[in-house]
Amino acid sequence: MTATQTMPLREGAVRRRFDATQPIFYGFAAILCVLIVLPVYWLFYYSVSDKSGHFTLGNFGRLFSDPTFIDPLITTFILSVSTGLICCVVAAPMGWLVARTDLPGSRLVRHLVTASFVTPPFLGAIAWELLAAPNSGLLNKFYRVVTGAPQDEHLFNIYSFPGLAFVIACYTFPYVFVLVANALDRIPGDLEDASSILGGKTWATARRVTIPLVLPALLAGALVAFLQAMTLFGSPAILALPAGFHTMTTKIWSMFQYPPKPELAAAASLPLLVLTVILLRAEHMILGRRGYSVIGGKSGEPRLIKLGRWRWPALGLCFVVLLNPIVLPYGALLNAALSPVASQPVTFATMTLYNIHWVFFELSTTKIAVWNTIVLGFGTATIGTVLAVVIAYLVTRRVMRGYRVLAFLATAPVAIPGIVLGVGLFLTYTQPPFVLYGTLWILLIAFVTLSLPSAYQQLQSAVRVVHPELEDASRILGATRLRALWQVTAPLLRTSVIATWCFIFVGTIRELSAAIMLFTSETKVISVLIFDLNESGDLAAISVLGIMMLIITFAVVIAINRIPGFGSLRLRNS
């Protein structure tokens, strides 16, 4: 190779091969704009329009003077705070036990937390109906048998505000757990050693060193839990409506029921959107400060605290916690799937395969819903991964001026709750020029948008660790940027890309809150079908479909776990 080929671009020699980076860059920027800006624009537009399309602030006026809107707003706030608190109280000690002590079976505990993480929350809510409905719930029946309490006494009532907060916490605490455990994993042991050497007792060390170091992670976790509780649709729709109250998400959804009031729904979505943005900024600020504490050269592995005779009780405590999101609900679903009456414990004598047969051979929607779900899962995972990897690359390598815009657009959807995006997309794609309602495309757009932020974040950290000198070498040898990318960078990113693909897939097949706004009879997905069945009280069919969903999910999750270098990943709840 002669030096001329590496001379500045103006010489023209390098230009002989077309570098497609630029059009790709602008193309992707345009795609992101369409994905995100369009629905948010229509959301704003509708929220400040009256029925004839004139500007008005009347929608907000109507909402904020209407007690049937204010009540859900307050309820949602209290619900989110309580969920955040429950999650912290449960997840922080568990995270500490798993990360910093010699807890036996800590790997198993981590796996079970991951299992709670990927369990669709609406499925958990239905399972908890089976367990803790005041009269027919299995736990309450058990309680009455054991104590001889009369028929109308119950231990738990899942159709209540505390019941709802509990169920949401069951599937939200993993967010806090992961953040806290990761933070604890990263705290260098030296800092604690220093404290001990200076005479600090265990408790003093914990109070003055360890806790301050994980506090940001804990706060961030609380915020994430708050956000999850605020934007969740399935669980409140399943548990709050029978109890006679609304949350924000179910209220927005009810505004789309006949007669639909899209302008009110749009206006009601905006507070949710604004609040999410504010909270995410707060999370960013809190987590952004985290770095200060652990900077400094290489440090030793954190020292594990010996629990001594508390080892087994501690493990027992973890399992008691994990009974709630995993063991009990899964058991209840399995029981309902095999039992002739969902509320009766199945025995070998009463066990039946009728429900399974019914779901797969008589229910005529099953086939189309499963097919749509699989198609959307594959489509979303593939498109989402491609988008994320290209954007992550363009941003990390700062290929083009304006790369920050791309990064912003790719992370922006994290601030859009599923149901709000659903409203926005519905408004966008039911009118010309883009009429996509009624096709799988509108769902694909929703799912890609929702999965983009986490996919982008994962892949960005993966791209960052591949040093540019490897690509530079390839380019010096005459390859275009794209060729270098294909031959050098892509193989290095392969495992992260596969892991991201799988996680988008898992997140997509359980999405409910956007899908519920966007489906039509021909574009139904399993999550919507389950929701439908819940409204007509067909619990056995739900259990069969739910178990099928869990099997698919766990097959994929186990596959990811076999990929080396798999890290903690973020899923969105639906």
Next chain:
Amino acid sequence: MTKFTRRDVLKSSAAAAFTTFASPIRAAAPEATAVTPALIEAAKKEGKVVYYTSIDLPLAEKIAKSFEAKYPGVAVRVERSGAERVFQRIGQEYTSKIYAVDVVNSSDAAHFVVWKRDGLLAPYVSEDVAKFYPAEHKDADGQFASFRIWVSIIAYNSSQVKAEDAPKSFADLLDPKWAGKLVKAHPGYSGTIMTATYQMSRDLGWEYFEKLAKQRVMQVQSSADPPKKLALGERAVMVDGNEYNIFQLKESGQPVEPVYAKEGSPLIIGPNGVFKNAPNPNAARLFQSYCFSPECQQLIIDVGGLRSAHPQVKEKVGRMPFKDIKTMKDDAAAVEKLGDDIKARYTQLFKV
């Protein structure tokens, strides 16, 4: 046979030309159309029919399976939701020019008033409807007919409530002893409950619901769900819900008992109609025709627990004969007018 033009009938219903059966719109009731081998052949070519309905799902699938058994090669896809949701779905789909529905069945007869007014329905009268159905159970222009009839009733779980303690009337349900023990469905979801709420508010007054709302009622959506909640043992008494689900559950050995309220039980009529823009017009007509055959009507009675307007079918022994039930009077036109108001008032009282 001429092809259907796919046009936005919502906007241009008057202009929509309908030529398939060469019968002018809104003339005298169209002639009865027999099921000919040509129709069956054409239906088989289409291969499927999409049935939007609010019938309890297992029963809807049974009707579908019995049709498929009689006409192999024509698959029925049941799209089941609450009648109010079905109505909204069709409206939303038609506004976006999505014509997915072939045949519709709604438990809110008022919906047919709207669909007919908007010119969405195709006139089609099967032989059974023409010959046997009484005039009050078929549309004068042949666009729909009463596929099923039932009542919304009170019922109780007989292992939790003794027969002598069971409520006898709607008024009884206001007794404080039932607080926290009642379950009822929602008029925003269910057409049955929409119709029932109209009839009860007319006959008993909204004060009744005001008092009922203080009874800590468990609020479910579908009128098929309260019977299921009784069978599970989740609540002792249902305020409203399908009589036919109670029959099904009782006859399969579940501890549920119907109660026909002293004040009268709300009468529900669930018509069937074919859509003009049906994507499978021939299969739609074949299915519509089958639905009114004695065979299918007997099935919905025997297996489903429903009532029929077809004089050739027999009621099942052991069930309350329909003529002995004191029913409230149905009035689809009034429900059509008051529907939105009923939903709004209901939401105000019951908070959801």
